[in-house]
Amino acid sequence: MPELNLTSAPAHLRHGSNIGQPLTRRDGILKVKGQATYAADNHPPGMLFAVMAVSSIAHGRVTSLDVAAAKRHPGVVDVMTPDHKPQLAIDPEIKTNPFVFRMEVLQSNEVRYANQPIAVVIAETLEAATEGAVLLAPRYEAQPALVGLDAGTSYVPPVVGVGNPTENHLGDVEAGLASADKQIDAIYETPPQYHNAMEPHAIVAAWDGDSLQIDMPTQGLMLSLGRIAELFGIAPDKIHIRSPFLGGGFGSKGLMSGPPTLGIMAAKLVGKPVKLVLRREQMYGPVGHRAPTRQRLRIGADGEGRLTALDHHARTVSSTFDDFYEPAADASHTLYASPAIRTSHDAVRVNTGTPLFMRAPGEATGSIALESAIDEMAWACGIDPLAFRLKNYAEVEPITGRPFSSKALRACYDQGAARFGWAKRSLQPGQMRDDAGLLVGWGMGTATFPALMFQAEARAVIRLDGSGAMEIGAHDMGQGAWTALAQIAADELGLDIDRVEFKAGSSDLPDAGIAGGSAHTATAGAAIHSAGAAVIAKLADLATNDERSPLFGAGNAGVIARNGRLIRRDDESRGESYVEILARARIVEIEARGTGAPNPAAMEEYAMHAHGAVFAEVKVDPELGQVRVTRMVGAFAAGRIVNPHLVKSQLFGGMIWGMSFALHEEAITDRRSGRIMNANLGEYHIPVNADVPPLDVITVEEHDPHVNALGIKGVGEIGITGSAGAVANAVWHATGVRVRRFPIRIEDLLAQR
Amino acid sequence: MKQFDYVRPATVTEAVAAAAQPGAVYLAAGTNLLDLMKGGVSRPDRLVDVTHLGGLDQIETLADGSLRIGALVSNADLAHDADFAKSYPAVAEALLSGASAQLRNAATVGGNLLQRTRCAYFYDTASRCNKREAGTGCDAREGENRTHSVLGWSESCIATHPSDFCVPLVALDAVIEIEGKHGRREIALDELHRLPGNTPERDAALEPGDLIVAVRLPPSARGFAAHARYLKVRERTSYAFAVVSAASALRIENGKIAEARLALGGVAAKPWRARAAEDVLRGVAPTADAFQEAAWRALTDAKPSGDNAFKIELARRIVVRALTLAAAGTPARIPALPASPFASTSGAIHA
Numbered sequence A: 001m002p003e004l005n006l007t008s009a010p011a012h013l014r015h016g017s018n019i020g021q022p023l024t025r026r027d028g029i030l031k032v033k034g035q036a037t038y039a040a041d042n043h044p045p046g047m048l049f050a051v052m053a054v055s056s057i058a059h060g061r062v063t064s065l066d067v068a069a070a071k072r073h074p075g076v077v078d079v080m081t082p083d084h085k086p087q088l089a090i091d092p093e094i095k096t097n098p099f100v101f102r103m104e105v106l107q108s109n110e111v112r113y114a115n116q117p118i119a120v121v122i123a124e125t126l127e128a129a130t131e132g133a134v135l136l137a138p139r140y141e142a143q144p145a146l147v148g149l150d151a152g153t154s155y156v157p158p159v160v161g162v163g164n165p166t167e168n169h170l171g172d173v174e175a176g177l178a179s180a181d182k183q184i185d186a187i188y189e190t191p192p193q194y195h196n197a198m199e200p201h202a203i204v205a206a207w208d209g210d211s212l213q214i215d216m217p218t219q220g221l222m223l224s225l226g227r228i229a230e231l232f233g234i235a236p237d238k239i240h241i242r243s244p245f246l247g248g249g250f251g252s253k254g255l256m257s258g259p260p261t262l263g264i265m266a267a268k269l270v271g272k273p274v275k276l277v278l279r280r281e282q283m284y285g286p287v288g289h290r291a292p293t294r295q296r297l298r299i300g301a302d303g304e305g306r307l308t309a310l311d312h313h314a315r316t317v318s319s320t321f322d323d324f325y326e327p328a329a330d331a332s333h334t335l336y337a338s339p340a341i342r343t344s345h346d347a348v349r350v351n352t353g354t355p356l357f358m359r360a361p362g363e364a365t366g367s368i369a370l371e372s373a374i375d376e377m378a379w380a381c382g383i384d385p386l387a388f389r390l391k392n393y394a395e396v397e398p399i400t401g402r403p404f405s406s407k408a409l410r411a412c413y414d415q416g417a418a419r420f421g422w423a424k425r426s427l428q429p430g431q432m433r434d435d436a437g438l439l440v441g442w443g444m445g446t447a448t449f450p451a452l453m454f455q456a457e458a459r460a461v462i463r464l465d466g467s468g469a470m471e472i473g474a475h476d477m478g479q480g481a482w483t484a485l486a487q488i489a490a491d492e493l494g495l496d497i498d499r500v501e502f503k504a505g506s507s508d509l510p511d512a513g514i515a516g517g518s519a520h521t522a523t524a525g526a527a528i529h530s531a532g533a534a535v536i537a538k539l540a541d542l543a544t545n546d547e548r549s550p551l552f553g554a555g556n557a558g559v560i561a562r563n564g565r566l567i568r569r570d571d572e573s574r575g576e577s578y579v580e581i582l583a584r585a586r587i588v589e590i591e592a593r594g595t596g597a598p599n600p601a602a603m604e605e606y607a608m609h610a611h612g613a614v615f616a617e618v619k620v621d622p623e624l625g626q627v628r629v630t631r632m633v634g635a636f637a638a639g640r641i642v643n644p645h646l647v648k649s650q651l652f653g654g655m656i657w658g659m660s661f662a663l664h665e666e667a668i669t670d671r672r673s674g675r676i677m678n679a680n681l682g683e684y685h686i687p688v689n690a691d692v693p694p695l696d697v698i699t700v701e702e703h704d705p706h707v708n709a710l711g712i713k714g715v716g717e718i719g720i721t722g723s724a725g726a727v728a729n730a731v732w733h734a735t736g737v738r739v740r741r742f743p744i745r746i747e748d749l750l751a752q753r
Numbered sequence B: 001m002k003q004f005d006y007v008r009p010a011t012v013t014e015a016v017a018a019a020a021q022p023g024a025v026y027l028a029a030g031t032n033l034l035d036l037m038k039g040g041v042s043r044p045d046r047l048v049d050v051t052h053l054g055g056l057d058q059i060e061t062l063a064d065g066s067l068r069i070g071a072l073v074s075n076a077d078l079a080h081d082a083d084f085a086k087s088y089p090a091v092a093e094a095l096l097s098g099a100s101a102q103l104r105n106a107a108t109v110g111g112n113l114l115q116r117t118r119c120a121y122f123y124d125t126a127s128r129c130n131k132r133e134a135g136t137g138c139d140a141r142e143g144e145n146r147t148h149s150v151l152g153w154s155e156s157c158i159a160t161h162p163s164d165f166c167v168p169l170v171a172l173d174a175v176i177e178i179e180g181k182h183g184r185r186e187i188a189l190d191e192l193h194r195l196p197g198n199t200p201e202r203d204a205a206l207e208p209g210d211l212i213v214a215v216r217l218p219p220s221a222r223g224f225a226a227h228a229r230y231l232k233v234r235e236r237t238s239y240a241f242a243v244v245s246a247a248s249a250l251r252i253e254n255g256k257i258a259e260a261r262l263a264l265g266g267v268a269a270k271p272w273r274a275r276a277a278e279d280v281l282r283g284v285a286p287t288a289d290a291f292q293e294a295a296w297r298a299l300t301d302a303k304p305s306g307d308n309a310f311k312i313e314l315a316r317r318i319v320v321r322a323l324t325l326a327a328a329g330t331p332a333r334i335p336a337l338p339a340s341p342f343a344s345t346s347g348a349i350h351a
């Protein structure tokens, strides 16, 4: 582990409770100074550089590679190809568990998508390896590429997302539609999108005999480690992965993919440490993406504006060789009450890399369609969009009928609307203009994301010098795990945060599960909570069983940990410090482990979701069609807020991404070749500073006794949902033009005159 | 990366001699060239670095009132030169609407003029592209082409020239000074960029070794300072190439347009001077009707080259708006969001 010098800005240091404090990132100074070591910053002695050659066709096979030419290039050490590579212990096509996706690691010369790795050149310099990859001058036998939502025949996948049923039903949708006073039937399209984390996928791999040292950004240390062990046939304890910092992951660094595996293979082939870093355009293929969707929504409402039926069907794509289905229609499961609901999916296979989880998978794509459709329905009924949502407020989870573990969505609507000034909105579109004559539109959307929990473990230590340690292989993708989890650790250990050595980001620490599903703080937090409680209980045992202690006889339940001391709950004047307890017992340190896991009984009984309401203002040039978001307010209820500062940043990021979804982001795929034509950050547009308006986030108080011991629901993904629809609805409200294909383009709005 | 020679000539003459060799190219700030090299689009044998040549980084007013801008002046320095921005406000606005602050700090005047198209198929070496490799075909023609040309294109190439800077320059009759194997010559900027015809591989009317040493704005260019704007519609508020843009400049005397200048960006393989539109504006009052008429004239010959018919209508509307803005008068300061339709609204100060 590199020495991490984490610091808290003095202004943010508080004594007493740490949870709830708006600490700035403790790794912030390291990052600003460039001292935070990302994977590609590591250069072990003798390291060589590996560069992938990738396929320029989307379907077919490689018929030749000019390996000799590449090898002749000065500095090139070796070229790894299907014919010249270390053997893997298992066939990478075998799926050993549902979290294993097929990867291309030179197992054959078959090409299944554009940008698929077809060879790896290893050289003394990055430049030599790069040129070597060019000199391979691959030849192909190309076959027609399957591209787009209408490629091939559609089929119904067995499951969508991670094991969700493809279809869900409540009541009779057709009858509900038939009985409706008002109906809408609309089709929405969302494009393929790529995670585009700022830090590209990278690995530095070094073998020492059959031990393997790896620097690699990962959102799932233990899942990666298990996969590597199985692929290379070595014991898990021979592998050490360091991943102290990720420059973003968004789902694309959750599971082991082909490129880092190739890095490990290359290191094995040449017997030296190897670094392999993807070029930006190489991230558009082998490391996942958000699949495109075409969603049909049919909604009926009665004369009062109450839903009579909600039918949400989503068409999506998967790769030709593996299965991941964007569960877009599932977005209709939780938000709006209706006597009849049906959600369903179908798919076609196309020549792309396998789609994957991307920040709010399913929820983001589904939300923009659902929230647009609800807006259309509100307008058809002549009802204000907020009033319409309140009329159809789900008091219990609609399809399952389960009560919510907590749901402060009404408060989100109220507080968000008040802050935004929603009451002044005109019902009719195209009515509002600013002083400069620009069209002004106000739109809203409801945000929702499930409150998930995975499994994690942590180890807590209290030492003779009165300090503590908390060890957990947690992942900081930029969201602030180094800070938020350390805050929880400090509270559980009854210490100031600077007295706790918090260790994370390394595979030799207890398994923290995966940093995904917005569940990392909840899951790792629960493990820290239980490890902390366990070590305090051990310490209390020592004290309360010792006649010489002022706590003698107090019993475990009667003691609390605070400021490095245990004190009697019934008499806070009686207590003693950790140092005193350990010194008397002649113990250098005391440790305990704890786990965090979902509670199946609670999950059975309750529906668990975070909620929010997002309000957006856009301005649109009436003649030129250019759109700018000028204001956004989001009110979110996500249970306990561990660090309001970090939570706000997460929600800001989500809201910006939502706006990006509505207005900017799209991978432009050539309809003939299946190649992505804007695989760079110049042309794959995401919002720049000038696009980001003043953002206002309200965190609505919510106490949830059921989700987990700490009452945390997670905020990593919910910000996108609701926001994308809010922006799209605001564009409609500004212009009167309903655009149903995203992102909204200038030409869509030119028709208005 | 392919290995190449790197030479750093001491004089313009040496530079021209070095760059006249086959496989040699000039390197200015490299913000375009190095990207092309990294992508394998351009694979030169020799880079002739001109950034150290003396005397090419000056902005000078000549005796006859023209302004001479050295080819190595950075885009940012030129835009932020107070006298320059005052005399040629549309040019400064165009510069500041381009790329990002970091890129403008680096990018040079000469490099901006000679930047290559952003056609995605040109950048993608797996695609067929007549501009990159003569005679191979044009994958954009039936491909993803909603941002491609609507004027002056041919079946062999439908790419646009992406520069913002060039648009007002062409409107203002800029001239470029070239140092070549046979000495110095000058041509109108309007003649620098070529329409594709059957030879899209040649972007510019330059010979091997030709070095642009300066851009000159004639004395008349100052006459438009009171009524000159650049307007650029793009897909995000900043840091995006124009979908369509226009530079408009008017000389208004006694309530009538004495002289009009109009050029369009993002519509053709060159900055598109719309002389027919200028003609109809001469001598008339600056009214909405007159601007509409001009807009129709400017786009008479336009035709879609793919999924881009909307650009024709958009271009008409941009022409009307740019002329309307110019007629209203150049703002005292360049707006915080230069050339943006949102320029007049308050908001972010970072473009």
Ligand SMILES: Cc1cc2nc3c(=O)[nH]c(=O)nc-3n(C[C@H](O)[C@H](O)[C@H](O)COP(=O)(O)OP(=O)(O)OC[C@H]3O[C@@H](n4cnc5c(N)ncnc54)[C@H](O)[C@@H]3O)c2cc1C
Binding pocket: A682, B025, B026, B027, B028, B029, B030, B031, B032, B033, B034, B035, B050, B071, B075, B097, B098, B099, B100, B103, B106, B107, B108, B109, B110, B111, B112, B113, B114, B115, B116, B162, B163, B164, B165, B210, B211, B212, B213, B239, B240, B241, B242
């Ligand atoms: C992400 C991104 C966004 C951008 N957005 C915009 C935008 O919105 N609007 C816009 O207008 N531009 C934009 N640009 C382009 C930018 O303006 C150009 O890259 C820049 O102006 C080129 O200048 P340079 O000095 O770096 O040229 P270089 O890259 O060094 O050279 C470009 C070309 O000009 C030739 N050359 C350079 N100087 C001379 C000379 N004196 N004589 C003869 N030949 C010469 C070189 O050989 C080369 O072929 C963008 C660029 C990037 C990378």
Ligand code: SF4
Binding pocket: B117, B119, B120, B121, B122, B128, B129, B130, B131, B132, B137, B138, B139, B140, B141, B156, B157, B158, B159, B200
């Ligand atoms: S439009 Fe021109 S630059 Fe683009 S692919 Fe065709 S020939 Fe090449």
